[in-house]
Amino acid sequence: MPRLNTLIIYARNMQRSAQFYHQHFDFETTGEIIEGLIELKSKSGINILIHQAAKSVKLGQATVKLSFDVQDIEQFITQSEQQGLIFGAIHHANGYCFDNTKDPDGNSVSISSRTFRNISN
Structure with a gap:
């Protein structure tokens, strides 16, 4: 059975978004962009990848x-x-x-x- 392991978040400023989840929700990250992504790891097992949003992506929709x-x-x-x-x-x-x-x-x-x-x- 597949399990949810990673969420991908599109961001205008990848570093700022990575810092937000690191500072406020205790995700670990080097902040380094590798293969176009910043990886954030959590102790809970669900990780976040921050991806650069294209200009056409509408952010903040619910x-x-x-x-x-x-x-x-x-x-x-x-x-x-x-x-x-x-x-x-x-x-x-x-x-x-x-x-x-x-x-x-x-x-x-x-x-x-x-x-x-x-x-x-």
Whole structure:
């Protein structure tokens, strides 16, 4: 069975986008462009490749949203704001919360505590 391993993100400024995911979401990268891509590795196993966007590519459309598991949403937002990453209002759902922001190219990025919710019936 195939498994999802890598997301490719098209960016106007590859270095800026790589730095965004490194700084705010702890991806490891050398920042080096190899074969036209900057590779970012995560401890979770899903990696990101940053690819140079063609001028014809319309960035920031809401067709895909990257969602990161974060247990303490408020703490993560506080730390992120100290680094210049601003989120909107926290949304509360069935036993979890989530919040949204954008990456440098306007792509939707979410943090969610859904994975950590306590479901008891």
